[in-house]
Amino acid sequence: MLKVVVFIKQVPDTSSKAGVNPDGTIDRARAKRMLNNFDRYALQKAIEIKRSVGAEVTCVTMGPPPAIEVLVEGLEHGADYGILLTDKRLAASDTLATAYALHKVVGYIGQVDIILTGLQTTDGDTAQVGPQIAERLDLPQISYCESLTITGKTAKARRVVEGGFQNVETAMPLLITVANSATPLGHKRFIEVAQVKEMLRTPEERARRIKSVSLDDVGADAARTGLVGSPTVVGKTWKLGEVGGSCKVFEGEAVETEVARLLESLAADSRNIAEMLHG
Amino acid sequence: MKRIEYDVLIVGGGIAGLTAAHRLVDAAKTAGTPLRIAVVEKAKNFGAHVLSGAVSNPRSVKKLFPDYETNGFPLEGKCAESHLTLLGAQRAxxxxxxxxxxxxxxxLILSLSNVCAWMAENLVEKTKDTAVAVDLYNGFAAQDILYSGQRVTGVRVDDTGAPEQDNCYAKITIFADKGLLSRDLIEKFNLAQSNQTYAVGVKEIWETDQDFSGKVWHTLGYPLMDGNFGGGFIYGLKDKKLAIGMVAGLDSENPNLQPPQILQAMKKTPFVQQMLKGGKLARYGASIIPEAGWFAMPKELAVDGAMIAGDAAGTMDIKGFSGVDKAMESAMIAADVAFGALQKNDISKAALAAYQEALLDGWVGQELKASRYYRHAFHENKALFSDYLPVVLKGLDKGCMMSGGVKAFFSGPGGLISGGLNLLKLMGGGGSGELRLPEDRTCPKPKHNAVPLAEPEGFAKNSVYLTPDMVFYAHTHYHHGNDHIKEFDAAVCKKCIARFEAGNNPPPCVGDCTADVHSVLAKDGAKSHQMALENCVQCRTCEIVCPEKNIRVNPALHGSGPDFRGL
Structure with a gap:
């Protein structure tokens, strides 16, 4: 059976108002937490592989202890195992340090056929960690993957490129970053959610399915992670303000008339905006 | 594959369902017995589909959480100042x-959605390191009731097609679903007595400049001047927030109630304007209220393997707007009886019937019985409000309520006195015989001629919104392919549209919608019914007022719907 690893991350909930600390960093303690939206596409790909050709899916995340929530979420969606890499020394890791730590987790797991990651995170927005892991592991990588076909130990993928798409084919093991134009994550199934709830209540089973590991467990050098291992310097962060607006509804007439009115209104609005911008 | 089975399955994570769950956990912890409980809730998060006033008698909260003042229970405040206010277009x-x-x-002044969210969270903490298991299934809607012969064995909550994957089984199922699914149970076992009389409530949360915490107003008058039952409410919450809403009876002859616009009209009055000045709309939502009380409760509240509690059982008492406390009490009694039945290993209808007995013999039954004609008193004496109230309010707007009162009196003393006496008699419980209430759907009249309202002067536009604008503040999200409202026959809708439009009215589904879902589409000279389901706040008004019973609102799946957090 194929072994699939999905890297996922817990990020501040984009729909809640995350505060900004006086030093410019995000106030993560106050923010509500969620699974990084981009990772949902990667998780979906893993579940699709599992349901089509059969695979053992392991979700891996790095973060403080509450990040275990996204592993449980992954399991509820149908993943088999979860690994949380958590260590105080990881705090303030940039992409270089993060990719270093995460590639060590792959070594810890052992033999892996496919590594899936999201495109990027909603809190960092770098899109660098996936490709960096592939480089560190010296694996072929398919970035911006939209659709995927698995035959034996070969992966055929369609990837998004500027102005179109590209079909590529490579042998496993490999790393794939999944584009957000791929299939969105499906809904959880009742049976899987119920089984995960039961599993969480059984300590031995829980320990077997969800593992929490430290830098030492995965054999990573602490000096290459965290703030000391991160050459990136964060400059200034500031709040851009809030979005608001009001909507106008066109109704009561035939659709054609309403569309004409809508277009007229949009044209008027764009004239106003143009005037506003160019005086 | 092993089937998923619990001791108790609670359908609906509203105040009744979560109260039952808490009570069961408390009972099992005290007795030291293991117990497996599941709560299925259609909303993505607990509390997201819960909307109520809410100002509640503390008795039930105190019974369930004796330490509610210190245990983190989310109170919005305690009422220190209570007003019943006559609202005119200019003065109050x-x-x-x-x-x-x-x-x-x-x-207690509550945000029931916050209360439910807290109760769900607290429930999980309560069971840590105990033999009691509570599994919360938010985002899973109960879609069908499962039976084994005449015994309820659970509900279907998923649709993969494999029964062992989709079904949630239980020894006892408690329906606390506001009727969304339990109406099927009531129909199957023929449990209905009278029809239910519903009202629709629309509500907004405002962040205001001024602090009104602890203040409560119930208003009568503007803009509901046509004798229809209803009124407004304004509750001051903590953190400079204000809950403001309007409730209107659906047993109205007017097929074009436009509930959101009634609320907008109320907000235009100077009395409300001065409260909202400088404020900001934070959230909008709508919900229905089963108001009939005693006569509309099901004949029996238990069948083999199942019980009905809260609004699903019609425990709301319109006298004093006592809904939350009675729903909680019914759920606590249901939970106690369910726990006892499990201990004795007897889940038959006969064993569960002790619930109904205890509920009706207790204060819930006594109060509901005493007020059994209360709502009907208003239905029967509509003229009192349509003929006299506007005259009184006119006097009030001119600066002297007394003069209005005197004028109203002399405009028809006989009707006022006899109507007033009849109203008071019925409100006090002095009626006789069983009431058979009309179905709300039979009330709207196609030719109803609504009296145009006198518009208050000088209102601030920023506190008044279009319905589509307000719907934005309900934060609705639906999954791809959602079709939770079923229209059975398009031809029936076409006829209904023609009938109501001939009377210069929209059909009731359009006129009474709280979220701009229903509309009449004109195309190529033909008119048809269409729905913008992505707006829906799941109040179910359309189903209740559909004259042809041509609409059914099913629970939306995959956690779809509005987000009422804070309402």
């Missing part, structure tokens, strides 16, 4: 005499 004045049930001093 407290009524010189108010029925005692309208004095809310000392009552």
């Amino acid at each position: 004045k407290d009524m010189p005499f108010a029925p005692p049930e309208m004095n809310k001093t000392g009552y």
